[in-house]
Amino acid sequence: MLLENLKTPSLVLDANRMRRNAERIMARAKSLNVVLRPHVKTHKCVEIARLQTAGNAGGIMVSTLAEADHFLKNGFTDLTYGVPIETGKFVEAIRLAKACERFSILTDHAETAESLNEAARNENIKLDVFVKIDCGYHRCGVEPHAPEAVAIPRLISDSSNLNFAGILTHAGHSYHARSPEELLAIARSERDSMSELAQRLKDKNLDVPTVSIGSTPTMSQIDHTDGITEFRCGNYIFYDAFQATLGSCSFEDCALTVLTAIVHRDFSRGKIVIDAGAIALSKDRGAIEIDENSGYGRVLDVAGNDLSLRVNRLSQEHGEIEVSDEAILQRLKVGSRLRILANHSCLTAAQHAHYHVLEGDQIVDYWEIRRGW
Numbered sequence: 001m002l003l004e005n006l007k008t009p010s011l012v013l014d015a016n017r018m019r020r021n022a023e024r025i026m027a028r029a030k031s032l033n034v035v036l037r038p039h040v041k042t043h044k045c046v047e048i049a050r051l052q053t054a055g056n057a058g059g060i061m062v063s064t065l066a067e068a069d070h071f072l073k074n075g076f077t078d079l080t081y082g083v084p085i086e087t088g089k090f091v092e093a094i095r096l097a098k099a100c101e102r103f104s105i106l107t108d109h110a111e112t113a114e115s116l117n118e119a120a121r122n123e124n125i126k127l128d129v130f131v132k133i134d135c136g137y138h139r140c141g142v143e144p145h146a147p148e149a150v151a152i153p154r155l156i157s158d159s160s161n162l163n164f165a166g167i168l169t170h171a172g173h174s175y176h177a178r179s180p181e182e183l184l185a186i187a188r189s190e191r192d193s194m195s196e197l198a199q200r201l202k203d204k205n206l207d208v209p210t211v212s213i214g215s216t217p218t219m220s221q222i223d224h225t226d227g228i229t230e231f232r233c234g235n236y237i238f239y240d241a242f243q244a245t246l247g248s249c250s251f252e253d254c255a256l257t258v259l260t261a262i263v264h265r266d267f268s269r270g271k272i273v274i275d276a277g278a279i280a281l282s283k284d285r286g287a288i289e290i291d292e293n294s295g296y297g298r299v300l301d302v303a304g305n306d307l308s309l310r311v312n313r314l315s316q317e318h319g320e321i322e323v324s325d326e327a328i329l330q331r332l333k334v335g336s337r338l339r340i341l342a343n344h345s346c347l348t349a350a351q352h353a354h355y356h357v358l359e360g361d362q363i364v365d366y367w368e369i370r371r372g373w
């Protein structure tokens, strides 16, 4: 089917760009001598995870237990669940751990580790548990120099039914860097805080099997990964307007767009309205620290050429685009198609049920997105 014959709004995945992104980061992980564990929250799609793990059921990180179940059913048996575990999820986590070759969970909380050990003992299983470290993002995790950064690994390691899997962090604050220099500094401190902590744990006779870091912006900048064993990035498979503005990639690397139709044109107000609103694009504001006019995404023609317009306002199903140039407005007729390169591809993808896979100007496949919890 021709791209422009798809109903709108629809999620469109440029297969060539996605393959190129996957290959580039696999090669980069190899040259950095780290195991790549892609975070599949970005796409929630089995076909894409297979591509990221080079056709094998390699290790991945998942963001929901529903994803864990879905990927396990499709042959992925080495999963890390990327949100700290809490008691309400113990039963499901233990079920998954029994079915997987390796199912690792995270905690930054001593009491959770204690109750998890009891739950695992009752089920006669040993669970792999990472300690989540806060390398500066301040979302969750223990600070690397806090006493808990040693005490919780020790507690896990001494627990009868837990294995200490290692330490894990995510430098989410890299998304707020204002320059490549700032981004590189964040990437280095993510790495250094983790390799130093791993060394301190080893000095205290704790075995640290995995030292896991990763975000797409820090992966794009990091100069070496001494002391690190695993890199988890997710967004790189699609990239988006946010990453391109930040400098993690170029605009030509961005693989995910939303096909949309113009539903209204207003010459007096100098604008068009499209049928892609917040529930087709997401309301992420993008890299506003660098470009305060990010809007809610960039406007492309159907062939993917940038029209130098932004989605300026969003309501649930409507997107408004200001067009000050009357000659351009004349060309943007009601019923014609555009593509939107949204700010944050992970959030955009999570609004949709399927990818429409694009090769050239043809839609050649249709892949499922596993949403929900």
Ligand SMILES: Cc1ncc(COP(=O)(O)O)c(C=O)c1O
Binding pocket: 039, 042, 061, 082, 169, 170, 172, 214, 215, 216, 217, 232, 233, 234, 235, 236
């Ligand atoms: C715990 C964790 N690890 C890894 C990632 C991957 O980061 P990115 O999508 O920037 O590659 C995320 C993303 O939010 C995350 O929350």
